[in-house]
Amino acid sequence: MKSLAQLVHELGKLPGIGSKTATRLAYFILNSEGGYVNRLSTAMMEAKAKLRNCDSCYNYTEEALCDLCKNPSRTDHLIAIVERPSDVDAVLSTQSFAGKFHVLHGLISPIDGTGPEELHLNDLRKRVEALGETGAVEIMLALNPSVESEATALYISKTLQGLPVEISKIAYGLPMGGALEYADKMTITKAISNRVSVQSCG
Numbered sequence: 001m002k003s004l005a006q007l008v009h010e011l012g013k014l015p016g017i018g019s020k021t022a023t024r025l026a027y028f029i030l031n032s033e034g035g036y037v038n039r040l041s042t043a044m045m046e047a048k049a050k051l052r053n054c055d056s057c058y059n060y061t062e063e064a065l066c067d068l069c070k071n072p073s074r075t076d077h078l079i080a081i082v083e084r085p086s087d088v089d090a091v092l093s094t095q096s097f098a099g100k101f102h103v104l105h106g107l108i109s110p111i112d113g114t115g116p117e118e119l120h121l122n123d124l125r126k127r128v129e130a131l132g133e134t135g136a137v138e139i140m141l142a143l144n145p146s147v148e149s150e151a152t153a154l155y156i157s158k159t160l161q162g163l164p165v166e167i168s169k170i171a172y173g174l175p176m177g178g179a180l181e182y183a184d185k186m187t188i189t190k191a192i193s194n195r196v197s198v199q200s201c202g
Protein backbone atom coordinates (compact mmCIF):
# COMPACT_ATOMS: atom_id res chain seq x y z
CA MET A 1 0.00 0.00 0.00
CA LYS A 2 3.08 2.22 -0.06
CA SER A 3 2.37 3.44 -3.58
CA LEU A 4 -1.23 4.28 -2.68
CA ALA A 5 -0.09 6.30 0.33
CA GLN A 6 2.43 8.10 -1.89
CA LEU A 7 -0.25 8.93 -4.47
CA VAL A 8 -2.60 10.27 -1.77
CA HIS A 9 0.29 12.29 -0.33
CA GLU A 10 1.12 13.92 -3.69
CA LEU A 11 -2.52 14.64 -4.56
CA GLY A 12 -3.00 16.19 -1.13
CA LYS A 13 -0.47 18.87 -2.04
CA LEU A 14 -2.84 20.29 -4.68
CA PRO A 15 -4.63 23.50 -3.65
CA GLY A 16 -8.01 22.96 -2.09
CA ILE A 17 -7.49 19.20 -1.77
CA GLY A 18 -7.75 17.79 1.74
CA SER A 19 -6.74 14.23 2.67
CA LYS A 20 -10.30 12.94 2.17
CA THR A 21 -10.53 14.29 -1.38
CA ALA A 22 -6.96 13.15 -2.11
CA THR A 23 -7.96 9.60 -1.11
CA ARG A 24 -11.07 9.76 -3.30
CA LEU A 25 -9.01 10.99 -6.28
CA ALA A 26 -6.42 8.25 -5.73
CA TYR A 27 -9.13 5.56 -5.87
CA PHE A 28 -10.62 7.23 -8.95
CA ILE A 29 -7.23 7.05 -10.67
CA LEU A 30 -6.81 3.39 -9.66
CA ASN A 31 -10.25 2.50 -11.04
CA SER A 32 -9.85 4.50 -14.26
CA GLU A 33 -9.87 2.82 -17.67
CA GLY A 34 -6.60 1.95 -19.41
CA GLY A 35 -5.40 5.13 -21.11
CA TYR A 36 -6.56 7.73 -18.61
CA VAL A 37 -3.53 7.76 -16.34
CA ASN A 38 -1.20 8.04 -19.35
CA ARG A 39 -3.20 10.90 -20.85
CA LEU A 40 -3.35 12.70 -17.52
CA SER A 41 0.37 12.41 -16.83
CA THR A 42 1.27 13.33 -20.43
CA ALA A 43 -0.98 16.40 -20.27
CA MET A 44 0.68 17.47 -17.00
CA MET A 45 4.21 16.93 -18.29
CA GLU A 46 3.53 18.66 -21.63
CA ALA A 47 1.93 21.70 -19.98
CA LYS A 48 4.87 21.91 -17.61
CA ALA A 49 7.40 21.57 -20.44
CA LYS A 50 5.76 23.83 -23.04
CA LEU A 51 4.37 26.69 -21.01
CA ARG A 52 6.58 29.64 -20.20
CA ASN A 53 6.01 33.19 -19.04
CA CYS A 54 5.02 35.85 -21.57
CA ASP A 55 7.88 38.30 -22.19
CA SER A 56 5.56 41.23 -21.59
CA CYS A 57 2.90 40.32 -19.00
CA TYR A 58 4.36 37.11 -17.45
CA ASN A 59 1.15 35.16 -17.91
CA TYR A 60 1.56 31.58 -19.15
CA THR A 61 1.98 31.11 -22.88
CA GLU A 62 3.65 28.71 -25.32
CA GLU A 63 5.18 31.57 -27.31
CA ALA A 64 7.26 34.67 -26.54
CA LEU A 65 4.13 36.81 -26.30
CA CYS A 66 0.73 35.61 -25.10
CA ASP A 67 -2.49 35.99 -27.09
CA LEU A 68 -3.68 38.83 -24.83
CA CYS A 69 -0.52 40.89 -25.38
CA LYS A 70 -0.70 40.23 -29.13
CA ASN A 71 -4.36 41.27 -29.35
CA PRO A 72 -4.46 44.71 -31.05
CA SER A 73 -8.02 45.37 -29.89
CA ARG A 74 -6.82 45.42 -26.28
CA THR A 75 -5.45 48.79 -25.17
CA ASP A 76 -1.87 49.10 -23.88
CA HIS A 77 -2.96 52.02 -21.76
CA LEU A 78 -4.87 50.03 -19.16
CA ILE A 79 -2.91 47.37 -17.31
CA ALA A 80 -4.47 45.17 -14.64
CA ILE A 81 -2.05 43.97 -11.99
CA VAL A 82 -3.00 40.51 -10.73
CA GLU A 83 -1.36 38.10 -8.33
CA ARG A 84 -1.94 34.82 -10.21
CA PRO A 85 -2.66 33.61 -13.75
CA SER A 86 -6.06 32.35 -12.54
CA ASP A 87 -6.93 35.97 -11.65
CA VAL A 88 -6.47 36.86 -15.34
CA ASP A 89 -9.24 34.40 -16.16
CA ALA A 90 -11.42 35.84 -13.38
CA VAL A 91 -11.05 39.39 -14.77
CA LEU A 92 -11.54 38.22 -18.38
CA SER A 93 -14.71 36.33 -17.44
CA THR A 94 -16.45 39.65 -16.80
CA GLN A 95 -15.97 40.71 -20.46
CA SER A 96 -15.80 44.26 -19.10
CA PHE A 97 -12.03 44.70 -19.23
CA ALA A 98 -10.40 45.75 -22.50
CA GLY A 99 -6.85 46.28 -21.28
CA LYS A 100 -3.80 44.12 -20.73
CA PHE A 101 -2.25 42.46 -17.69
CA HIS A 102 0.83 42.17 -15.54
CA VAL A 103 0.93 38.89 -13.62
CA LEU A 104 2.99 39.11 -10.43
CA HIS A 105 3.10 35.38 -9.59
CA GLY A 106 3.14 36.35 -5.92
CA LEU A 107 3.13 39.34 -3.61
CA ILE A 108 5.84 41.21 -1.73
CA SER A 109 6.62 39.03 1.27
CA PRO A 110 9.90 39.48 3.14
CA ILE A 111 9.26 36.23 5.07
CA ASP A 112 9.03 34.19 1.86
CA GLY A 113 11.88 36.15 0.28
CA THR A 114 9.63 37.62 -2.44
CA GLY A 115 10.82 41.07 -3.44
CA PRO A 116 10.20 43.50 -6.33
CA GLU A 117 12.58 41.54 -8.64
CA GLU A 118 10.52 38.35 -8.37
CA LEU A 119 7.41 40.33 -9.31
CA HIS A 120 9.16 41.86 -12.37
CA LEU A 121 8.21 45.38 -11.29
CA ASN A 122 11.12 46.94 -13.17
CA ASP A 123 9.87 45.28 -16.34
CA LEU A 124 6.47 46.81 -15.66
CA ARG A 125 8.16 50.22 -15.44
CA LYS A 126 10.01 49.60 -18.72
CA ARG A 127 6.77 48.55 -20.35
CA VAL A 128 5.06 51.78 -19.31
CA GLU A 129 8.14 53.80 -20.34
CA ALA A 130 8.09 52.15 -23.77
CA LEU A 131 4.63 53.61 -24.37
CA GLY A 132 6.39 56.97 -24.25
CA GLU A 133 4.30 59.92 -25.33
CA THR A 134 1.42 57.83 -26.59
CA GLY A 135 -0.81 58.85 -23.69
CA ALA A 136 -1.42 58.24 -20.01
CA VAL A 137 -1.52 54.74 -18.62
CA GLU A 138 -3.91 53.46 -16.00
CA ILE A 139 -2.55 50.77 -13.71
CA MET A 140 -5.50 48.93 -12.21
CA LEU A 141 -4.64 46.98 -9.08
CA ALA A 142 -6.81 43.86 -9.05
CA LEU A 143 -5.33 42.24 -5.96
CA ASN A 144 -7.05 40.28 -3.23
CA PRO A 145 -7.20 42.28 -0.01
CA SER A 146 -4.32 41.37 2.34
CA VAL A 147 -1.38 42.92 4.18
CA GLU A 148 0.97 41.64 1.45
CA SER A 149 -1.13 43.14 -1.34
CA GLU A 150 -1.05 46.53 0.44
CA ALA A 151 2.75 46.32 0.62
CA THR A 152 2.88 45.27 -3.03
CA ALA A 153 0.66 48.20 -4.07
CA LEU A 154 3.03 50.55 -2.29
CA TYR A 155 6.05 49.09 -4.13
CA ILE A 156 4.25 49.38 -7.45
CA SER A 157 3.47 53.06 -6.93
CA LYS A 158 7.12 53.66 -5.89
CA THR A 159 8.40 51.80 -8.95
CA LEU A 160 6.24 53.87 -11.30
CA GLN A 161 7.10 57.20 -9.70
CA GLY A 162 7.66 59.95 -12.27
CA LEU A 163 5.81 58.21 -15.08
CA PRO A 164 2.48 59.46 -16.50
CA VAL A 165 0.40 56.81 -14.79
CA GLU A 166 -2.76 56.81 -12.78
CA ILE A 167 -3.04 53.99 -10.28
CA SER A 168 -6.49 52.68 -9.46
CA LYS A 169 -7.71 49.88 -7.28
CA ILE A 170 -10.73 47.67 -7.88
CA ALA A 171 -13.40 48.23 -5.28
CA TYR A 172 -15.13 45.09 -4.23
CA GLY A 173 -16.81 43.87 -1.13
CA LEU A 174 -14.57 40.91 -0.49
CA PRO A 175 -13.37 40.40 3.07
CA MET A 176 -9.64 40.27 3.93
CA GLY A 177 -8.34 37.00 2.54
CA GLY A 178 -11.20 36.74 0.03
CA ALA A 179 -10.10 35.48 -3.37
CA LEU A 180 -10.74 37.08 -6.74
CA GLU A 181 -10.77 33.74 -8.51
CA TYR A 182 -13.76 32.56 -6.45
CA ALA A 183 -15.77 35.77 -6.79
CA ASP A 184 -18.74 35.72 -9.17
CA LYS A 185 -18.71 37.64 -12.46
CA MET A 186 -21.17 40.29 -11.23
CA THR A 187 -19.01 41.09 -8.21
CA ILE A 188 -15.85 41.45 -10.31
CA THR A 189 -17.62 43.50 -13.00
CA LYS A 190 -18.89 45.89 -10.33
CA ALA A 191 -15.44 45.96 -8.73
CA ILE A 192 -13.87 47.01 -12.02
CA SER A 193 -16.45 49.68 -12.87
CA ASN A 194 -16.35 51.10 -9.33
CA ARG A 195 -12.56 51.18 -9.15
CA VAL A 196 -11.11 54.12 -7.28
CA SER A 197 -8.07 56.21 -8.08
CA VAL A 198 -5.34 55.81 -5.49
CA GLN A 199 -2.56 57.86 -6.95
CA SER A 200 -1.51 59.92 -9.94
CA CYS A 201 2.20 59.72 -10.64
CA GLY A 202 4.17 61.79 -13.08
Ligand SMILES: [Zn+2]
Residues within 6 Å of the ligand: 054, 055, 056, 057, 058, 059, 065, 066, 067, 068, 069, 070
Ligand atom coordinates in the same frame (compact mmCIF):
# COMPACT_ATOMS: atom_id res chain seq x y z
ZN1 LIG B 1 1.37 38.59 -22.29
